[in-house]
Amino acid sequence: MATRAMGRHSARTPTARRSADGPLTAAGRAGFTARGVIYVLIGVLAVRIALGGGGEQADRQGALQQVGAQPFGKVMLWALVVGFGSMAIWRAARAALARGPDRTLASRLLDGGRAVFYAAVCWATAAYAAGGAASGGDETSKDWTASVLELPYGRVLVGAGGCLLIGIGTVLAVRAAMRRFLKQLDTGGMSLRTKQVVTVLGVLGGVARGTVFVVAGVFILVAALRFDPDEAKGVDDTLRSFTQTPAGPWLLVAVAVGLVLFGGFSFASARWRKL
Numbered sequence: 001m002a003t004r005a006m007g008r009h010s011a012r013t014p015t016a017r018r019s020a021d022g023p024l025t026a027a028g029r030a031g032f033t034a035r036g037v038i039y040v041l042i043g044v045l046a047v048r049i050a051l052g053g054g055g056e057q058a059d060r061q062g063a064l065q066q067v068g069a070q071p072f073g074k075v076m077l078w079a080l081v082v083g084f085g086s087m088a089i090w091r092a093a094r095a096a097l098a099r100g101p102d103r104t105l106a107s108r109l110l111d112g113g114r115a116v117f118y119a120a121v122c123w124a125t126a127a128y129a130a131g132g133a134a135s136g137g138d139e140t141s142k143d144w145t146a147s148v149l150e151l152p153y154g155r156v157l158v159g160a161g162g163c164l165l166i167g168i169g170t171v172l173a174v175r176a177a178m179r180r181f182l183k184q185l186d187t188g189g190m191s192l193r194t195k196q197v198v199t200v201l202g203v204l205g206g207v208a209r210g211t212v213f214v215v216a217g218v219f220i221l222v223a224a225l226r227f228d229p230d231e232a233k234g235v236d237d238t239l240r241s242f243t244q245t246p247a248g249p250w251l252l253v254a255v256a257v258g259l260v261l262f263g264g265f266s267f268a269s270a271r272w273r274k275l
Helices: 002-050 062-068 073-097 104-127 139-149 154-177 180-183 190-228 234-245 249-272
Strands: none
Touching: 002 073, 002 234, 002 249, 062 104, 062 234, 073 154, 073 234, 104 190, 104 234, 139 190, 154 180, 154 190, 180 190, 180 249, 190 234, 190 249
């Protein structure tokens, strides 16, 4: 009888665990969906810039303006607010509660940092949805850089920030190229064709995303070395800088398409990510 009771207890445990994890799982999926929308829009705006057909900003600010200009734009903006807030909650929960051999102090700190980032994005998006001006952009990057440069050891702090961003971008690109993301996905629930498509989205999209981080970090590092905050660039100016290379606007097109693909990968993560 005791054995049967133990069997019933162990049979109930997975179900109970899934029930307890349900709200956090939904939060994570909502967050990845919101991230996908923003990356797709940024990529589309960047393609327009490369082809000379758009004057909008190719960054989160420009993406939010595009969403707000659509029919039911306010509703969609508030949906993004919920999505980013959900992502912040999910990341914070992972930082504090997730268990497993891979949950090192570094991974918890990384999730905690991401939670803070998405909380800030959620707040900025909510402010814009409520009728305020869209925050962020290139001028904000320059203003923040100028403020930090005025601090004691400001050049060191800005330089360290640039190096950190370069390192993050490099890790993102390398991990994407090595297909590390597949370990985080429920590939067993995919067909072979679906897995191939998701893999392409993850590799090309992740490399493009990492490249943008690296280039933005380089500009911040240059701002520190030259003691010139105008050298720092936000996402929009960073993307536009690709047109100044020998490849011209076609390099920006390639990176922009990669960002669209990363948006698609975010949607795939919302469906198959192990949460």
